Amino acid sequence: MPTLEVRGLSKSIDGHPVLKDVTFGLQDGELAAILGPSGGGKTTLFRCILGELTPEAGEIFIDGQEVGQLPTERRGIGVVYQSFALFPHLSVADNIGYGLRARRVPADTASERISEMLDLVHLQGKENRFPRELSGGERQRVALARALCVGPKILLLDEAFGSLDATMRTQVVQEVRSIIRRQKVTTLFITHDQEEAFMFARRMIVLNDGRVVASGSPETMMKHSDPFIQDFMKMVLFADAIVQMGPDGAPYITLDGGAKIPVHIPDVRGGEKVHVMVKKGAEAERIEVWQRDAK
Ligand SMILES: Nc1ncnc2c1ncn2[C@@H]1O[C@H](COP(=O)(O)OP(=O)(O)OP(=O)(O)O)[C@@H](O)[C@H]1O
Ligand SMILES: [Mg+2]
Structure with missing residues (x-):
């Protein structure tokens, strides 16, 4: 119920x-x-x-x-x-x-x-x-x-x-x-x-x-035909990822295609699972939003 x-x-x-x-x-x-x-x-x-x-x-x-x-x-x-x-x-x-x-x-x-x-x-x-x-x-x-x-x-x-x-x-x-x-x-x-x-x-x-x-x-929304949804979804991609730590101690994740992008999540630890929405910007891809508990 x-x-x-x-x-x-x-x-x-x-x-x-x-x-x-x-x-x-x-x-x-x-x-x-x-x-x-x-x-x-x-x-x-x-x-x-x-x-x-x-x-x-x-x-x-x-x-x-x-x-x-x-x-x-x-x-x-x-x-x-x-x-x-x-x-x-x-x-x-x-x-x-x-x-x-x-x-x-x-x-x-x-x-x-x-x-x-x-x-x-x-x-x-x-x-x-x-x-x-x-x-x-x-x-x-x-x-x-x-x-x-x-x-x-x-x-x-x-x-x-x-x-x-x-x-x-x-x-x-x-x-x-x-x-x-x-x-x-x-x-x-x-x-x-x-x-x-x-x-x-x-x-x-x-x-x-x-x-x-x-x-x-959000993933199913990407396939949706409603113009309001499409307008937004064409700018983003979603991924489940595990946070890795660079040699300089800066956290990043690796996307399916191999691209490494920095994450700006407060107090994040290496090995932590995150669900991220990556915005496709004019410059390099940048993470703007995330969910920590990837559920
Ligand atoms: N008290 C009211 N009198 C007349 N029209 C109203 C009234 N309240 C809402 N409406 C109309 O009902 C429609 C839906 O309004 P509503 O406030 O539910 O939208 P909303 O999705 O919350 O918008 P927003 O994102 O701007 O808050 C609008 O066309 C609005 O003009
Ligand atoms: Mg409102």
Whole structure:
């Protein structure tokens, strides 16, 4: 049984059909990306899953339960938004524990859980800071800890990394991904950015003009005829590789054709397995994004 199942979902806004018969499912612990161009219907889908919008047709199941009649707070969904939406007047600890207080969890249980979450997102020692005293990546991890703190059945991220600058983004995406994988929470990641989708998920669900036009691994996407997918895929190749160390200590991988390319993965060790997306640039091939656990 999928943990999240969306079946035949249709939704119009102002008489304009935005979602058209959208169907997909996420297995327990699966990490999938909803990918599609701006205006494709991603946020509308997200809001239907959350229960902020009521679809005209179709059903949504979470853990086998049809949630059409359930209010947002009873659907068991954790959310991270692009803007993080942290409470500026609350400390890191109070932001993380917000959902526990709302559920009237006793103070000692709550502080234990908050402490676990601080460990999980590596923010021990920063619990008394305010959001304005944190970097973008740290804020992102507070938002993630807050979403995970109440133990949601599913986690939704809507353009969650859009406000980070490019250099920081790759690292933060990888960190967030590894935290989510350790928690084994079923996660739907929404983005218009193909690189982000690849960094995050091994399965992509492409939503274009309100319809699911493709679903599968990045490799299967390469063979797909949808123009949005093709446009992007012609610039990249995917590979599973084992990191090697050069004589100068610089890590690299060897592609099937024999090409050796450097990898810029923090703290990477020789022998580590990685799944990489290599962008074909005008100059030498360069690795821009990767997944460490090649699963
Ligand atoms: N409140 C609204 N009123 C009218 N039209 C809306 C409203 N919300 C969304 N739409 C329309 O629905 C379509 C899908 O919008 P949606 O926000 O779901 O797209 P998206 O895929 O999230 O785009 P983006 O990548 O830009 O965030 C768009 O054509 C948009 O103009
Ligand atoms: Mg959107």
